[in-house]
Amino acid sequence: MRWWNDFAEAMSHDAPLGRLTRFRLGGRARYMFRPRSAEQLSAMVVRAKHEGISVKVLGAGANVLVTDDGFDGVVVRLDQPAFMEVDRDGVTATVGAGVELMPFALKCCTMGYAGLEAMAGIPSSIGGAVKMNAGGRHGEFGQVVREISVLRSDGAVEDWPRERVGFGYRNSCVDTEIVLSVRVDLGEDDPTKLKSRFYEHFAAKNKSQPLKGDSAGCIFKNPEGKSAGALIDQAGLKGTRRGQAVVSTRHANFILAEEGATASDVLELIEVVREGVLQTFNTALELEVEIW
Numbered sequence: 625m626r627w628w629n630d631f632a633e634a635m636s637h638d639a640p641l642g643r644l645t646r647f648r649l650g651g652r653a654r655y656m657f658r659p660r661s662a663e664q665l666s667a668m669v670v671r672a673k674h675e676g677i678s679v680k681v682l683g684a685g686a687n688v689l690v691t692d693d694g695f696d697g698v699v700v701r702l703d704q705p706a707f708m709e710v711d712r713d714g715v716t717a718t719v720g721a722g723v724e725l726m727p728f729a730l731k732c733c734t735m736g737y738a739g740l741e742a743m744a745g746i747p748s749s750i751g752g753a754v755k756m757n758a759g760g761r762h763g764e765f766g767q768v769v770r771e772i773s774v775l776r777s778d779g780a781v782e783d784w785p786r787e788r789v790g791f792g793y794r795n796s797c798v799d800t801e802i803v804l805s806v807r808v809d810l811g812e813d814d815p816t817k818l819k820s821r822f823y824e825h826f827a828a829k830n831k832s833q834p835l836k837g838d839s840a841g842c843i844f845k846n847p848e849g850k851s852a853g854a855l856i857d858q859a860g861l862k863g864t865r866r867g868q869a870v871v872s873t874r875h876a877n878f879i880l881a882e883e884g885a886t887a888s889d890v891l892e893l894i895e896v897v898r899e900g901v902l903q904t905f906n907t908a909l910e911l912e913v914e915i916w
Contacts, residue, residue, distance in 0.1 A: 627675045631668050634658050641690045641699065641916075644682055646747065648838045649887045650690025650916070653699040661706045662775065662804055669802070670779040672698055679777075680916065681802055683749030684724065686841050687756055690916045692887045700802065702751060707804070715810045716770070721751030721803045725758065725765070733818035738811035739768040741821040745829030747841070751803035756912075757791045762825055766791030768808045774801040794845050794912055834872045838881040843894060844909040852909055853877035856897055859904040866893040891915070 628635050639656035642649050655677075659665035672679050678697030682688065702708075702722035710728065711718045715737055719728060725748040729740035742763030743753070752758065753765040754772055771785045777800045790797035829835060844852040856862070856876035864871045867889030872878040879890055879897075898909050 627671055627677075628655065628668075630671070631657065631659075631664065634660055634664065634668075639699065641682070641694060644701075645685030645688050645690055645840070646838065647685075647689055647840050647881050647887070647890065649692075649881050649885060649890065651692050651694025651887075653695045653697070655698040656701060657698050658701045658704055659706070660704050662781065665700065665702075665802070665804075666775055666779040666781070668698070669775060669777060673777055679802075681751065683722070683752035684747045686747040687752065687912065688914050688916060689840055689887055689890055691891070695916050702749070702802075709805075715812060716807065717810070718805055718807045719750050720805050721749060721754075723750045724748075725750055725753045730819070730822055732810060733822045734815055736812055736815040736818065738813040738818055739763075739808070740765075740810070741818055742825055744822045744826035745833070745835060750806050754789065754803050754806055755796055755798045756794050757796050758794075760825075760829075764791065766796065768810060770807045770809045772798075772806050773804040774798065775804055776801055833875045834878050834880060837872070837878070838885075839872070839878045840913045842877045842912050843879050843897070844877055845912045847907055847909065850907065851877075852901075855901050855905055855907060855909070859900045861897055861900050864893065864896060864900075866890075866896060869893045871897060 634657055636656045639653045641653050657668055681700045707720040707722035709720045725743050729743040732740050746758050748758045757764050757766045759765055769786050771783055772789055773783050775781055846852045853876045861871050862873050862876045868882040868885035869889035870880050872880050879893055901907055901909050
């Protein structure tokens, strides 16, 4: 009996991953799992752990580079109805981890709920927004989070208050846990003003960032007190390419995958950029994007 037989209706094999990421690059997953419920997900996680099989969650694919070899484990997609629910109670809402961040933020603005306007232009699932504390200069997702529900690797479900989540700059304490849902506390404001701020933030990002290109977003975290993009630019690395991967001339902290690019091209270019900044400014850049 195969380990995954009990989950066969939700499990696929040799699944392409590139098309599910913003880079549109990379190999395939040995398994792809789209659970119908948290209980089914829990059972699969426990079984996979027993079999020594790694598990990762792929949300909107905006902060991930899948290598050309792909991922020899289970990739979980929380895109079924059980993980797409939104339960509102006034300014408080419980949101499934599979819900897309930007549409949810815009809908909140339209309904007069404030706090997520800064999420404009940030492609992410709600679960990914928690794990990476998605945000920018105008605000971070963690600022509105009251608590989260997570699935541990032993199959147990826990509720974490905001303090335990440990939000930091583009990170949190969520590690091997899988975010199931998030409870957020919002404010109230005039819908017209909120939508105006949302679209202003989006327009600013669209002007300064190559949002229409194949890219995972910012490649590096900003060093304390510095801008990674500015360092890369000042090191003369804009437009640098390896194969069909190129450092954006619009925003130097973005790498674009042009037609024919491979994940290996991007990885090589990442190292070129890191070395260039290190040699020029004696500053080591830390990756923001995850490498699978």
